[in-house]
Amino acid sequence: MSTFQYYRPQRFEELWQLMVEYNNAFSLLAGGTDLLVRLRKGRTNSRALIDIKGLQELHGGIQEINGGLRVGALALMGDLVDDARMQQHFPALVEAMKWVGSTQIRNRATLTGNICNASPAADTAPALLVYGARVNILGSLGERTLSLEDFFLAPGRSALNPHEIVQSIDLSYPETPNGSSFLRLTRRRGFDLATVSVACLLIPEAGRIRFGLGAVAPTPLLVIDGSGVLTQTESAQVAKESALAKLAERATPISDVRASKEYRQAMLFALMSKAQHIASERLNQSRS
Template sequence: MNAFLYFRPQSLDEVITLLVRYGREARLLAGGTDLLVQMRHDLIAPQVVIDLKRVAELRADVQLLDGALRIGALTVLSDLIEDARVQQYFPALVEAASVVGSVQIRNRATLSGNICNASPAADTAPALLIYDAQVNLIGPDGRRTVALRRFFLGPRKTVLQQGELVEAIDLPLPREASGAAFTRLTRRRGVDLATVNAACLARRSDGVLFAFGAVAPTPILVPVSDNRLLVTSLDAAIRRAILDEVAAHTSPISDVRASREYRLAMVKVMAKRALEVALQRLTAAEAQLSPVA
């Protein structure tokens, strides 16, 4: 690892000033589980590393706001997974965050970092996408909020402007019964990067949302307007045809993890499996809400 200047600012103002001053030479350090690996392999060699963990305004917890859960920029995945409210409202996110790296990694890696790293295969991204996560940014020009579905621009590329950073991620609370699930395919059962990952959210009002990772330059969201998918007893051939259309939105490549053909086929399998679980959960959620006869 190359030598660099290390800053440990105490306030967001200081962070932004440093980011503006050093521009592309600076990298933000939260959990470090992606940053340090890239630096070790000389994929990046920043001259300045700005450690965010002592910034007073940045939080490392989950807050319940009016109509949303707010995940602080420094909240690590282990804490996210264990939060009862996240478990209650966003089970697919818990499932996704639980397979990011090992226990040791999840004890360091932050949700925000997982998103800012902008890996097309990031496991939390599909789950956040189906839940319509909103990313709160702060920069030299103040604050703005960007829907996660508009946040990714390409592999390792985001809408973050020079001087900007993520302050928190908001998850709007569900307003109706819903069922969601996360699923993925890996080369082995232990810790692994996803060959394909998928999340699915099923709601009566606006149908089914799918999101996928590792099958396009960015994690992608694919809404399905065809409400027939919500029918558990739907004819398999019809479901397959709809899922084929869903898969057509992906554009996987061949790499060391899998071929394009395999990924294309697995998108459909993962979508189907996530849908099955999401529908089961939807039914269960509706049963809980319906009045006792």
Template sequence: LKRADGLSDRITDVDSSLRVGARVVMADLITDERIRRHFPALVEAARVVGSMQIRHRATLAGNICNASPAADTAPALLVYGALVNVIGRSGARRVPVVDFFTGPGKTVLAPDEMVAAIDLPMPAVPVGAAFGRLTRRRGVDLASLNVCCLVTPSGKARIALGAVAPRPVLIQEDDGDAMMDRVMAQSSPISDVRASREYRTAMLPVFIRRTLQIAKDRLQRARA
């Protein structure tokens, strides 16, 4: 990536979005004041990606291209409605991040394509968002499950989940409190070295309610 022409290591204002270049590392994403102000849940997710040393090398683009179902930044990008800028031999295209993942380790990228940048549309109204994750231990660990919730002043909510299905899941609903049935229906946890299917299924609603409440509290403070 360092030798590729046209790939930026900057976060820039483009129209009504913040554009995160493909070479922007997690450490720079976390400290950018614009990202912190408008996309705090993404900052929370980026903070738990690997160790400090990894965050100074790993990029946001790389995290989604890896396409792990447990990728921590994916749920945050989903609730914020991110768009992925893709370039290849045939030209450029923009892909909503909700359509970017196709399965474990798989994306819509063709063999000759790569991610050039990720666009984060600026919220048109105050929103509250929060990120949460369950791990086996403190410190560096892959998530057993992760959750990101966003709520709007009208009561609409978006909930994105990781590590509970073959790809990250996004659910949108007019009533955030009525989403649980849809959430559970669209999740299909598996048993692996990090957690059993039964444990993930039991903990998922706990983490959703907890994260959703934090998002609501943040919205209330933003409107105060």
């Protein structure tokens, strides 16, 4: 482990000052479930750890905002999984969070931290993408809001500037009726990282289906079909398959130690059709 300074600012001015002082050579510490592993492995050049848990403003938890929920930067996955509003409106996200690490990890890890790492395989990203999450960013120069899609730039790189942090994530309740699902393929049943993950949100009245795709491109990917082919039960199987295949084409998976490119491609299509199937079944159940 390398040596570093530890800070726990109480005010944002202190935070901005530290961020300037360490000019990119710092890491923000919230849950620390990824950071500590990287530190131990010497995979970070950070000279400072800035613990943001001293900032009261970030402890907002889960708040209802107009037509949706606002998830504070320090909200824990364990709490989010247990939240009835989350379960009711964003079931695919809750499913995805249940896959993250173990109970102990979820009681420590934040949702915001999971997206700030900008991992292409981030478990929560596909579901957040299909629900159209927006990221509220706070910096020394002011506030701005980005769609999550625009937030991810490259593996490990987000749109955050060196003097900015994520303050909260906004989720609008999706149009009803809707059906959603999350699927994740791993090599073993116990804790594992995703080989491929897929979230699906189906809104029949708009004729729209949204897929969030994980671990198949440099960033988590959002693909949308608004043609209605995939939301209408009466569509021909061939038409459905070709629409799904067209969406899956947007993915650019690679071969690595977890899976081959060919396997990821095959699995992406299989998972997308299964996710779509589960989402429409859930939609039917909610209607009946």
